[in-house]
Amino acid sequence: MIPYLGCDAAREMLQGFVDGELPMTDQVAVESHLRWCATCSARVEDTRLIGAGIRLAAPAQETTSEDLSTLAAIQSEVLTRIRAEHDQSLPVRLGGMFEDMRFLWPAFGATAALVFGLFTALAVHRAASAADPASIANMIQMLARQSAERRPHLQLGPLSSYYPVQLDALMLAPRPLSEGPALDSLPEDEAVFALSAVVTREGRVADYELLQSVRDGVRRRGESAALTDEVDAMLAAVKRSRFEPAQGVGGDAVTVRVVWLLARTTVKAEAGAKPLTDEEPPPAPRLARS
């Protein structure tokens, strides 16, 4: 059954009817309406005539063979440009690199050799930089670790000047200032001392500890009191010393824990050897740090 359609409703659908965009039921309903409504039929006819006029007057209807040949020339140019752009594109250039396989295997071998060399150099570097357990550096580090573990009260936090960090190769070690007391009170005998200390950001010695001492004269009875005095004097000199504080990578002053290894060595000439100078050269302490 075809639904009845009034003029108002039909007028809303006339455009869709002319353009063939209505559903089938609406299309049939409008057709039925147009059979008896002359006004709507005339409107449909108007719309169709306007469309026909547009198609007739469209400039493109007058396209000439000359236009087409010009168009063909232009499109040929387009294809040439597109081909050139395509040839210059990255995927094509990468693909071209692998066209000649003669170069692929040498390149692959060279790359493998380079990678192998890099790994070998890295392994050698790691092996060389690993601390020998018997080395002085390792010993100093172990002593520093033991000293820090014995004094946990100094771990006060990063904002404290008493928070020591481990001194490493990238940092600038604290240097003694010239106006500070010299470490000239070392015992005269052959001796080695390991001294742990914390140098604050202000350049003061905040904490110190004698870690280890080896001395020939210790074994001699009756001299232990004198030895204690000498060590105390040395520690007092260290305590009074002033340093230029250690500097981190960014140049900021940092509090560091250092271990000094002080050694006094006496070189004795062999019998019959002629001394180079009349006076015996003064012994010089050696400082080691970690």
Added chain:
Amino acid sequence: MQAGFSGELVKNAGAISWSDVDTREAALIERCTAGDDLACAELVAAHQRMVYGLAFNLLGDRDEALDVSQEVFLRVFRTLSSFRGQSALRTWIYRIVVNQVRNRQRWWRRRRRSDLVSLDDHLRQCGDVESKRDVLPDRLLASKETAARIWDALERLPFDQRTALILREVDGLRYEEIAFSLDVAVGTVKSRLTRARQALRAELLGLRP
């Protein structure tokens, strides 16, 4: 003469099976993106008249239309890899044409602003179309001169209305395809077509003796 104004000139966009076109187009696009020169030439040959025709109809200038055709195909090939089959290839190319022409029209509009007449002014001069019960006499369209006057009236319409009407009447696109080409909703296409046809009808009613 009346026979010349029949709907035969309208290309029937739905006459081809879309599934067949999709398969064929997909293969063609794949070959083009792979750099196949023959495929590129085939794509150009299949669409160049359509591109040129639409550009010519929208711009009304032969040289401009040729320039736009070149730009359109350059853009087609540069962006073909991004085409995901969201529409038929033809509709996608229509969209590029419309955008290229719109860019040129913006420049033209700045130069010819004084020549343009708004639709409201136009309707005010011609009166309310709906109030007139007159029907266009067939004889008014029985000459090319009348068709030319229709085209002149069409050229005075806003770009979006004019484009929608040309895509519908000359290129035979369906509402959905026009909507994709203009990047608007289907309802917007319908309203633009309605307003454009009203304006042209008002123009033709003014031709009555």
